[in-house]
Amino acid sequence: MANILIVDDSPTEIHVLQGILQKHGYSVEAVMSAEEGIAKAKSMKPDLILMDVVMPGMNGFQATRAISKDPETQHIPIIIVSTKDQETDRVWGMRQGAKDYISKPVDETDFLNKISSALGK
Numbered sequence: 692m693a694n695i696l697i698v699d700d701s702p703t704e705i706h707v708l709q710g711i712l713q714k715h716g717y718s719v720e721a722v723m724s725a726e727e728g729i730a731k732a733k734s735m736k737p738d739l740i741l742m743d744v745v746m747p748g749m750n751g752f753q754a755t756r757a758i759s760k761d762p763e764t765q766h767i768p769i770i771i772v773s774t775k776d777q778e779t780d781r782v783w784g785m786r787q788g789a790k791d792y793i794s795k796p797v798d799e800t801d802f803l804n805k806i807s808s809a810l811g812k
Contacts, residue, residue: 692716692718693718693738693739694717694718694719694737694738695712695717695739695740695806696720696721696731696732696735696739696741697709697719697720697741698721698724698727698731698743698751698754699723699742699743699772700723700745700746701743704743704772704795705723707796707797708741708802709721711797712806715803720735720737724746724748724749725742725749725751725753725754726748726749728740728742729757729758729761732758733763733764736764736767738767738768739767739769739770739806739809740768741769741770742769742772743771743773744773744774744775744784751771751773752783752784752787753787755769755771755784755789759788770789770792770806770809771789771793772797773793773795774795775794776794780792791808
């Protein structure tokens with residue numbers, strides 16, 4: 692069972708994503724800020740991180756860059772899950788080290804396919 696870390700400042704989004712993932716057998720933890728996400732990535736070493744972009748303080752692009760540049764965490768795939776759905780946001784997210792980019796609200800089938808792909812399944 693893969694361990695997935697959700698980094699999102701919205702309790703509603705966390706609830707929705709967690710519900711989908713747990714229903715499909717994933718183990719899920721969630722934190723509500725980019726800073727916590729970076730710390731949790733180091734301590735938990737999840738199999739995958741789902742990263743929101745728009746959060747108070749550090750944003751998800753900055754956190755993605757920090758995680759993907761750190762030798763301790765750079766092996767962890769990150770999928771950005773955001774309401775920002777412009778092509779420039781996608782390109783920028785991938786440049787920061789994200790493996791994929793999903794727009795909210797997520798389509799459950801597409802979401803699960805992208806997670807399987809990021810996990811190499």
